[in-house]
Amino acid sequence: MNVSAILGTVLVTVCGAFYYYYNTSQETIGVLRENNAKLETAIQISEDSIKTLQADMEKSAELNKKLQGDLQKAEAYGDDLRKKLSKHNLTNLALSKPKLLEEKMNVATQKLWDGFVADTTPADSVQPISD
Numbered sequence: 001m002n003v004s005a006i007l008g009t010v011l012v013t014v015c016g017a018f019y020y021y022y023n024t025s026q027e028t029i030g031v032l033r034e035n036n037a038k039l040e041t042a043i044q045i046s047e048d049s050i051k052t053l054q055a056d057m058e059k060s061a062e063l064n065k066k067l068q069g070d071l072q073k074a075e076a077y078g079d080d081l082r083k084k085l086s087k088h089n090l091t092n093l094a095l096s097k098p099k100l101l102e103e104k105m106n107v108a109t110q111k112l113w114d115g116f117v118a119d120t121t122p123a124d125s126v127q128p129i130s131d
Contacts, residue, residue, distance in 0.1 A: 094101050 090101070
């Protein structure tokens with residue numbers, strides 16, 4: 001065999017190997033591009049979720065702070081009511097002046113019911129309870 005035939009065979013083999021390498025590299029690059037696009041989408045979704053969670057956390061902290069303040073006010077009001085009730089002997093008052101206590105209790109109960117209705121009824125359909 002002559003040298004040119006051997007070099008030609010080697011050249012064809014090298015060109016075939018390069019062609020195979022080029023095609024498989026292009027396929028790999030295509031797969032990597034698709035994976036990269038999927039990862040970018042996943043990252044964007046994750047970042048959006050983190051922003052939403054942070055905003056929700058800030059809202060929760062604000063609401064918690066407000067509720068804590070409302071709780072302190074309610075506890076102070078409860079303490080005030082306990083002080084007032086401890087000053088009065090309702091049993092003696094009920095025995096000595098039952099009509100007076102009944103009227104006061106009815107008025108106070110009606111105020112409570114009106115407050116419950118106002119707190120639980122939508123603003124456009126408030127109807128006070130009346131006798």
